[in-house]
Amino acid sequence: MTPQDQVVDIDALETEFQERIDAEKKIEPKDWMPEAYRRTLIRQISQHAHSEVVGQLPEGNWITRAPSLRRKAILLAKVQDEAGHGLYLYSAAETLGSSREQMVDDLHAGKAKYSSIFNYPTLSWADIPAIGWLVDGAAIVNQVALCRTSYGPYSRAMIRVCKEESFHARQGFEGMLALARGNEAQKKMCQDAINRYWWPALMMFGPSDADSPNSAQSMKWKIKRFSNDELRQKFVDQTVPQIEYLGMEVPDADCKWNEERGHYDIGEMPWEEFFAVIKGHGPCNHERLQARQKAHDEGNWVREAALAYQKKQADKKQSVA
């Protein structure tokens, strides 16, 4: 084959690939795919996996201090779910030829991103139900949309995750409701957590469509099915009435129902803060990565021992045989 033939060949493959996507057929691990599609997915899925794993840290912080045995058991189960979700996603990313070692190393080296929301501290108990309700609530909106993403293993992981996430949002809302119906100090705590988590939760959907450079291509490949602003709007529309139900206030004076649009309008988002946190200047960026690195390093002897045991057992089997 001459180099020219190869060029034609790739064009043909790309056309065939796009046709398959347009026909709503899933792409599976061993299918031919454009390198950029593979790279985009590896980046997105591994970031998503890292977010689940790092997301355990702010919540894990409160397991020993949960106000009752019931809340402690629930929180423990939720944090275990986050670990599980991270593993489903790493598993999906590995089908694209990315190794677990590489992804974990990139996270620890600060080369890979994770959701900025987890760089905010959990200052009071109310932050824990607020995270379950707002942060997992926002994640659900995003993840429900991703259940129909074009890459099969990612889509299947999202379906599995979504089945488990509604427990997270509901236990969070229930916890907020308990505080909202409590004494003055508890109500104050509840409002304070909403004040601090409202904007970061809205920013989880990413920059506005106009400032989101990769969005158009991802939509064409049907990796993304809805734009950042569409998903953010959906979250706002479903959450504002829930805040009102709690008897709390939306920390945005411009947040009003817009009869004409049939949606809630919101005020200007604090994007400067968002980009500062993404660049590593959030309150907890350093602490989170250090905690991950420490957990990995301190687990090394366990992996080493497990491998040594496996080798010993295999050798024993061989000498018997």
Place this chain on the structure above:
Amino acid sequence: MVDQYLPLWEVFVRSKRGMDHKHCGSVHAADAEQALQYARDVYTRRSEGNSIWVVEAKHIVASQPDDQEAFFEPADDKVYRHATFYDVPADVKHM
């Protein structure tokens, strides 16, 4: 310190008696026993299964999508293997 990493195992779960084992993902583990325990913790936290198979990923042999057409082509022109190929009068029962 040499960083240690564990090999990849594919996981198949049977959701209940009478069903097939179905592929659901993978785990990293040092040996089969550990792979089973990890698979249980990762994929059956809500009683999603009552039986798990694990197999080290390197042992799986898969057909290639590139050869898909040629590989599966022999079945394409044998429509007579399907029941719907045959015309049976509507008043013939139990067919």
